[in-house]
Amino acid sequence: MKLLYTDVLIIGGGLAGLRTAIGVKRRGLDPLILSLVPPKRSHSVAAQGGMQASLGNCAKSEGDNEDIHFADTVRGSDWGCDQLVARMFTHMAPKAVRELAAWGVPWSRVRAGVHEAVIHGERVRIQALEGAQGLITARDFGGTKKWRTCYTADGTGHAMLYTLGDRAVAESIPVHDRREALALIHEGERCQGAIVRNLMTGELSAYLARATVIATGGYGHLYAVSTNAIINEGLGQAIALETGVAQLGNLEAVQFHPTAIVPAGILVTEGCRGDGGVLRDVDGYRFMPDYEPEKAELASRDVVSRRMVEHMRKGKGVKGRFGEHLWLDITVLGRAHIEKHLREVKEICQYFLGIDPAVDYIPVRPTQHYSMGGIRTDYRGESPTLRGLFACGEAACWDLHGFNRLGGNSVAETVVSGMLVSEYVADFCTSPEGDIQLSSALAREFLQREQAKLSRLLAATGEENPVALRQQMEHIMMERVGLFRNGAELQTAVDELRILLQRAENLGLRSRQPAANPELVLAYRLPKMLKIALGVALGALARTESRGAHFREDYPERNDRDWLKRTLYRWPESGEPQLDYEPLDVKQMELPPGFRGYGTKNIVEHPDTKARQAEVAQAQQRAPDRFALQEQLMPFRHLLPERYRKPNERLHEPLP
C-alpha cells in the first residue's frame, strides 16, 4: 500500500483550491493539491464576465462600498445566506482583486475622459472619475446597485486561474493531477485524508493529512444540460456525504443561468447583458421591461430565468430544431466592443452556432449553472460535524449565496474563501486539535474497502448499463427538479432516483481494464452522483415555499415563518438519508428580511422580522458613520484572520 503524508490535502485544483494551497504554504505548512485534471483546465477557467469587488473606481460605481455589496448579496440570496459570511466576503473582495492585480491578472482599467456605453439599449456617454485613470474598472451585472464586476475582457476566469496556477508553481506547491479522491479516511468524527485513485494507472494510494479541504466545485452535471465543465459531477460533496458524518447544506438551491446557447448549453456571459445586450422573443420584441420595469434584463438570475420560461409558455418562444428558445441581442453593442470585450462569446457563437453575434441574435435559454448548496461548513470553512474536513468555493455551503447567487460573486468567492479558509486551516493545523495519530492500519482498512468495490465492479456481470442509468438520472433532474418545481413531480423524482440507486447495484461492465478505463470510472461515480441528486430532490420536495432559485408552483410564496432555515442532508453509514434544519436567526441579521423588489410581494413574514427592522432603523439614526453602525448591528471583524482586518482604501475613502 502506497501511503503519503501531507499537512493539508486539498482536493480540487481550481481557483479556490489553488488559493487555499498558497495561503497554507505561506503559513509554513505543506499543502498538496489533488485534481481530476491539470489545474489550469479546471472549471474556473470558464468564468467569463468577472469578479465583484466594491472598488468604486469607475463612474457608474462611484460611492460603492462593502455595505452596498453586502446588501446586494443578501437580497440576491433571498435572505437565505449567512450574513456574517456575506460581511466577511464583501470586506475581503477588494483585497482579493488587488492581490491578484499585483500577482499578474491584467484587469481591465479605467480610461480617462468620456466614453460610450449602452444602458437599456441606449448609447450614453460617461465621464470617468477624476483621479481614477489606470485603476481597475468594472462592468454592470445583474442584481447589483453599482457597476462592481471587475473583469479582463470576457476571459476573467482564465486570467485568474493562470495567475494563481502559476503562483502555485512559483511557490513549489505539488499538484497530483489526474487523481480522484474516492473516499475520505476518517476515524469517527475526525477526517484524516483520502483514498486516492490514479486515473492513468488505476493505482490506489492513501493520503494522510492533518486537514483535508474539498474544493471540487458544483454538481451541475447531474443535469443533462449544464453550463458546467463535464467534471462537475458533485463528487466532492459525495465523498463528504459518504462518511455518514459530514452534512450537506441546501442542495436544492440550484441556479439556472438565463443565457446558455442552444443546444450545446455553453454559457455566454452575463456581461453581454451587463454591457447593454437585451433579450428578445419570437417577434423580436424586448419583453423583459414588461415583467421587471426597473432592472429588466439585469434582474437577479433566478428572476430573469423564470421570466424567460414564463414568456415562452405564453407562446412567445422561438421554435427550433432543439426545442424552444429566446434571443440574446448584443448587436446593439457594435462590433468593436464585441471583438474587444466579448471575444470568447464571439468565438463560441462562431464555432458552435456558426453565427456572428455582431450581426445575428444568439439563441439562448435558461440552463443549469451553479450549485449554491454544498458541504455545510461554519464561517471558517470547517464541517461542524466532521473535524479536520474543510470545504471552500462552489463545493461548500458556508453559506454566501443562500438561494440565489449574484453574477460575479462566484469567482470572487473562490479566491476570498481560499484566502480565509487557508488561514483557518493553518490555525487548526498548528493547534493541538490539528494533531493526528497517523495510523497505517486505518488507511489500509479504507483502502481495502475501496479496492474491494473496484474489484467487484471490474468483475461485474449485472444487467444494468451505467451509461443508460446516468442518462435516466440526468433526464429526471431536467424534467422534474428544474426551474419550476411542484410536489407531484418532485415526489416522482425522489421515487425514480431511489429505484435508479438500487439498479446501480446491479451494473454490468464490458471492459475489464483496471487502468485508464472510463467505463469503470462512470460505474463507481454513478452511485455517488445519484446520492447527491436524491439530496437535491428530497430537499426541494420538503421545502414547501419559494425562495430564490428554488421555485415551487404549488407554494409560490416565500415563507420566512416556516422556512427561514438551511436544509442539512446527511446519510448515516447504515440507514436512510436524513433531512435536518438549521434556523437562521433574524435577531442577529444586519439586514432583516425584506422584499427583493421583483414581481409582486408574496412573503409570509417571520415573527421576529418587525422587531429587528425597528432595532435596525433605530441604530441607523444614532450611528455616527457606516462603520460604527455596522459594528453595532453585526460585529464580524474579530472573526477575520488578523492580517485581513484593516479597512479598504478607495478614491473617496483614503486611508491615513
Place this chain on the structure above:
Amino acid sequence: MNRTLRFQIFRHHPLDPQSQPRLETYRLEESPGMTLFIALNLIRAEQAPDLNFDFVCRAGVCGSCAMLINGRPGLACRTLTASLPETITLLPLPNFELIADLSVNTGKWMRALSERLETWVHLNEEPDIDRLEAPMDADLAEQIYELDRCIECGCCLAACGTAQMRKDFVGAVGIHKIARFRADPRDCRDDAAYYEVIGDEDGVFGCMSLLGCQDFCPKNLSLQTQIAFIRRKLARQGWKKT
C-alpha cells in the same frame, strides 16, 4: 439524408502488455450540429466503453481536447463534423506522453515548462492589499491580456518541426509566455534573466520559422510575431553578453 461517418481512431493502452497500437473503425450517423465531443461520447456510450479521450469545458477554453484531426492539430470539442469528410481519422497529439488512446499528458509537460521558464510575475515586494492598486495604462492591460490568452492545449507543439527534432524545445507556447511576462511591468525580470531560460537552441534560437504553430493555434495568437520579437530582443542581449 444524414451522412454515415467512418471514424478511424487510434487505440493503445501502454500499461497493458497485450495492447498493440492500432486504428479501429467506428461508424456513426451524423446529426445536425454534431461536434467531435458529441461524436466521441456517442462512440464511447454505444460502441467502445473503454475509449479514452479528454474533455473538460467542451467550450474551447480549457485546452484539454487537442488531438490530430485528419492529420491537423485542433480542439476536438469545437470541431463540427460537418466541416470534415466522411472518414475522420483521430490520433493523439504527438510530442506528449501517451496515457491511452487519444489521451495525452499535456498537463505534466506544461507544468515542467512553467517550472523551467518560471512563468509567473516575479515580484519585487508583496502588495499592500488594503491600499489602492497600482495604476496601469488601460491599453497596456489589454496588450497583456492578449498575450495571456494561451490555453496550453499543445497544438503549437504538435505542429512544430523543431519539437520533432529537439525533445527539450520550449515551443511557441514557451516563447510566447516569455513575451507575456516581458510585456508586464509588474515582472521585475530583465532580458538577461529571460536569456538565461530561453537564450539557446532549445529556446528562441531553435525555432526554424516553419509557422506551423501560427497556422494551428486555436486562439489565433500572434505566435510568429512574438517569436520574432523575442528572438531579436534576446539576440541583442546575447550580443551584449559576449
